[in-house]
Each structure stands twice: as C-alpha cells, then as structure tokens.
Amino acid sequence: MILTRLTKIVLLALVGCSTIVNGKEYIGFVVDNTGSMFNEIVAVKDWITQCVSSLGICGDTPNVVREWLSVSFNDPTIGALTGPTDNTNLITQAVNGYLPASGGGDCPELAMKGLQKLAVGIPLVNDGCKIFFFSDATPKNPILLSAVFQILADRGCDFEPILTGCCGTCPSYCTSPNPRLCIDELKKSFGSEDAIPPLYRLAARTASPVHVVAKPSSSAAMVTTLRREVSFGIARWGPWSSCSVTCGNGVNTRSCYHRGKVVETSRCGDGPSKKDCSMPACPPCEDERTDCLVVKLFHRLCGKVDGKCRKTCDQC
Incomplete structure (x- = not known):
C-alpha cells in the first residue's frame, strides 16, 4: 500500500500538477448473482445496453474514453473480472452470464471480496471512476472494509450501492453529498461509526448515495428505477430538498452534481429534478x-x- 501511494505521488510530481488525467473514465459493475437477484441482473444488462445505445437517456455523456469492468460474487465464489475494456458488448455478455439457474435466499455474501477484485483492476491514473454495486444481501467479510476503501480512495472512485434488500429490511441511509456530514448523520442513527453498515460507510466516505429499492417484480420495473434515480456516469443526483411549504401541497427539488459542482440536470439522466410533496393541511x-x-x-x-x-x- 505504501508503494502504491508513493508511486502515485511520483507520477503527480513528474507531470507537475495535482490531478493526473489520461482521458479515460472507468465504470464498474459488481453484481450479486445469487438466485434471488434474477430480475436485478436482467435489469442491469438491459440498463447498460440502453444507456450505451443512447447515452443521453442515462446522463453524463462522456467527453473522454470510457472503459468498463464487471465482476460477480456470491458465497462461496467470486467470478472472473471482465475488463477494463471499451467493448460494451463484452460487459453486457458478462452480466448476462451472471444469471443464476436457481438458489438464493442465503445471506450474507462475499461482497467485499468481489468489490476488491474489481477495484484493483482500475488504474490509479484515471479521469473519473465510479463503481455500481447490486445486491440484496449484506457483506460476509466486513473486515476488508478499510482495505477496500483505501483502494477506492487511491483511485478517486465513487462507490454507489443499489440495494434491493439487506438480508431483510435495509436501515436508514444518508443522501448528503458531503462525506463528513453523511458519516455524522449515520453515527447518530447507529451510535458510532463502527456500527454503520459497511456498504453505507463506503458510500458515505466517497460522497455517494445509497439507493434502497423495493425488490422488483420484473426486470423492466428495475430498469425504470435505475434510469430515473441513478446517473450512469460520474455525475449524480444530490439529495431531495425538504418540501417547499410547511402545510398543503408543495415541491421537492434536487440538483445534479459532478465532482461536487452543480451541473445541468440532463447529465444525471432522465430522472426528475422536481416532484410534488404534501404536508398536513393548512x-x-x-x-x-x-x-x-x-x-x-x-x-x-x-x-x-x-x-x-x-x-x-x-x-x-
């Protein structure tokens, strides 16, 4: 780890700037492929296919080369890493290959090992890095949390989990784009930082949201949710504001962020930037x-x- 950090520092010194840009973004998919995830896996494949064929529908059309990675996990196995590659067909074929024949229902799964395997495949030198994580279970190996976070931090990666379960009901989560505020908020809910669920801690530390989604009745329903709520690229939706009124009918609003700055909402896909809200009658x-x-x-x-x-x- 020390060598990795030293290497990065040397590279930064050689180019004489604070950020290395190599003209490539890296987008990863870490997918739980137990039997209970059938609809989610089909949805991920269809979502990737739709977004690649028409990037505008999923936000953040890149002005750099985009490289892709994917890996599956369950218990007791971790799948082979696909990528990095600029061939999206390889990624969709790989995700399609994750479809389980049967099984599922057991918990937890080898989530951290799957995430670790994909993250180390991303170069330190990149122009954007985001990892999507799909599961309905909790991680079996939370002891790897610190090591995985350091890998993500070294590469500047966002970690964005999409959870359709947590071996039961998923706990409350934080949507603030500020990592410190998110950790502090979660500490109030769970009592201490160590008590915060591992996946939530990783998301909070990378200033990324946790998407808690109802178990989909179909893959099409899941695709609709992903297109509405998840930005395909580096840009992402911030949290919803409180209702604009204290009584009666009002609106919630949200902004689209790219590396901490507000950008055009179109970069966050086809999700709404406003929605109706209702408070007690005036x-x-x-x-x-x-x-x-x-x-x-x-x-x-x-x-x-x-x-x-x-x-x-x-x-x-």
Missing part, C-alpha cells in the same frame, strides 16, 4: 381585513376589498 383562512400597508409588510401578495387588504388562502 389551517382555515380567515377573511382578515386590515390596513394595506401592514399587510404588505408581512405578505407579498395582497387583494384589495372595499379599500382594505385581505389575506387569501394562498397567503396563510
């Missing part, structure tokens, strides 16, 4: 008539009635 409005000047000081809108001002329901 109290009844009174026909309050008073001096117009007083009302204007406290209410932006004012309707005149018989020379007086009146609050309307929209102003309550």
Whole structure:
C-alpha cells in the first residue's frame, strides 16, 4: 500500500500538477448473482445496453474514453473480472452470464471480496471512476472494509450501492453529498461509526448515495428505477430538498452534481429534478381585513376589498 501511494505521488510530481488525467473514465459493475437477484441482473444488462445505445437517456455523456469492468460474487465464489475494456458488448455478455439457474435466499455474501477484485483492476491514473454495486444481501467479510476503501480512495472512485434488500429490511441511509456530514448523520442513527453498515460507510466516505429499492417484480420495473434515480456516469443526483411549504401541497427539488459542482440536470439522466410533496393541511383562512400597508409588510401578495387588504388562502 505504501508503494502504491508513493508511486502515485511520483507520477503527480513528474507531470507537475495535482490531478493526473489520461482521458479515460472507468465504470464498474459488481453484481450479486445469487438466485434471488434474477430480475436485478436482467435489469442491469438491459440498463447498460440502453444507456450505451443512447447515452443521453442515462446522463453524463462522456467527453473522454470510457472503459468498463464487471465482476460477480456470491458465497462461496467470486467470478472472473471482465475488463477494463471499451467493448460494451463484452460487459453486457458478462452480466448476462451472471444469471443464476436457481438458489438464493442465503445471506450474507462475499461482497467485499468481489468489490476488491474489481477495484484493483482500475488504474490509479484515471479521469473519473465510479463503481455500481447490486445486491440484496449484506457483506460476509466486513473486515476488508478499510482495505477496500483505501483502494477506492487511491483511485478517486465513487462507490454507489443499489440495494434491493439487506438480508431483510435495509436501515436508514444518508443522501448528503458531503462525506463528513453523511458519516455524522449515520453515527447518530447507529451510535458510532463502527456500527454503520459497511456498504453505507463506503458510500458515505466517497460522497455517494445509497439507493434502497423495493425488490422488483420484473426486470423492466428495475430498469425504470435505475434510469430515473441513478446517473450512469460520474455525475449524480444530490439529495431531495425538504418540501417547499410547511402545510398543503408543495415541491421537492434536487440538483445534479459532478465532482461536487452543480451541473445541468440532463447529465444525471432522465430522472426528475422536481416532484410534488404534501404536508398536513393548512389551517382555515380567515377573511382578515386590515390596513394595506401592514399587510404588505408581512405578505407579498395582497387583494384589495372595499379599500382594505385581505389575506387569501394562498397567503396563510
């Protein structure tokens, strides 16, 4: 590990800049291929195929070469690593090969070893790195957490898990794009950083969201969810805002981020940037008539009635 860090430092010094760019992004897929993941695996293959054929539908069309990697895991095996490659057919064929014949239902799985195998296949020198993780189980080997995080940190990789289960119900999670705030929030929920589930800690440390998705009834339903909520490339959706009103009907909004900066929402795929929200009903409005000047000081809108001002329901 020391040699790896030293090598990176030397490379940085040689080019005389703080960031090495080699014109390549690396996108990885780590897929749980137990029997219970059939719909999810078909969805991942279809999602990749759709996104590659028309990148605009999934956001963040790259202006660099994109390389792909994939690996499967279960218990007791880890699949062969496919990639890095710029041939997306190889990746979709590999994912299609993960389809299980039967089985599933056991828990946990060798998630960390699968993630580790893929992550070390990504070069230290890259122009973007993101790993998607699909599972409905918890990791069997959380002792590898620190080692895996260091591999991701050395490569500057985002880790974005999409969970359709956690050997049961998945716990609450953090959507803040700020790693420190996310860790602090999760510590309040779980009592200490060590008690935070491993996959959640990895996501929080790389400022990435955790997507907790209902077990899909079909692969098509899962593809719809992925296209709506997950940015295919390095850009990603930030958390939803609180409702715009304290009572009645309002909206939630969210922004699209690329390396911590807000960018065009189109780079985050075809998901919405706004959605409706509802709060408890507002109290009844009174026909309050008073001096117009007083009302204007406290209410932006004012309707005149018989020379007086009146609050309307929209102003309550």
